[in-house]
Amino acid sequence: MFRSQYRWSVLARSILATVIFVVPVAAQQRDAPAPPPGPTTAQAMAALAAAQEAAEALGVSLSCAVVDSRGDMIAMARMDGARFFTTDVAQGKARMSALFGQPSGAMADFGNSAAFSSFNETIPGPLYAFQGALPIMRDGELIGAMGCSGAASQVDEDAVRSALSVF
């Protein structure tokens, strides 16, 4: 009888010690903030590799970028021979697609509107309403977008589409 009571009190004490000492220490560690929904780094890099393969098969040099649902870049790559500004365009198209959950090519009319120019001033960073980026969905939720730039816009979009199976 005494023994089992003693055992319980040891258990209670150890739980109390855990709550008092371990939990605050864990809470004090500088953990990353809860990130916005997005593909993982590994998925993003695999998608870039897939897009590069598609671009090589088509004989073009592209820049491709993967962004999360907030439009923040997760990974990008500029193929050898792709022009320097294609990195910005790929990123800008991907951000456009991620922020609105649509293919960037479907937003040409919005891109010409006055609403877009004020939106573009509000949101820092490049935004391009041209074809070449597609949204990335997971279980019906928008988690980001991928964009490519460097060839005809239809070719850019085809390269993205062939990489989307990674997600």
Add this chain to the structure above:
Amino acid sequence: MKQNKNFSRALLAIMIVFGSVAAPVRLAAQNGPQRLTLSEAQAIIAAAQRDAARKNLRLSIAVVDGRGDLIAATRMPNARSTTMDTAIGKAMGAAIFGRPSAELAARSDSPLYRNMNEVTGGRLRFFQGAVPIVRNGYTVGAVGASGASAQDDEDNVKAALGAVGL
């Protein structure tokens, strides 16, 4: 007559041999040092990620070419979103000035540095954490990291360059 023919054949052979050797050398001289390729940039990033995972750091890592233009960049899982911009900005500064970004920090307020930042669209970040990549005496690019302490960022990119032999 026959001797003459042999001589011209030998001359032709010598020209072909010499031409095949000399042409690539001349081409290399014209094109300058070999530029950084995407596969090299990706190898640097992979090495930096391995080093960061060993040290339990969450980083964004960016590789730019000698002009400061982006080649490849990656944000590791749980690295803060804003670290990507800082990694790219540090690498751009290191490439454009051909020095570790730590050396640029002290002079970041000088007129030249402010002007250079205007020229490049305000993207430069003069903080420790990026080093230039030098090949044959030319700055062919730079690699920058962000997400840990400035010293850890710099140690990480140096370790990555060491691992890939650049």
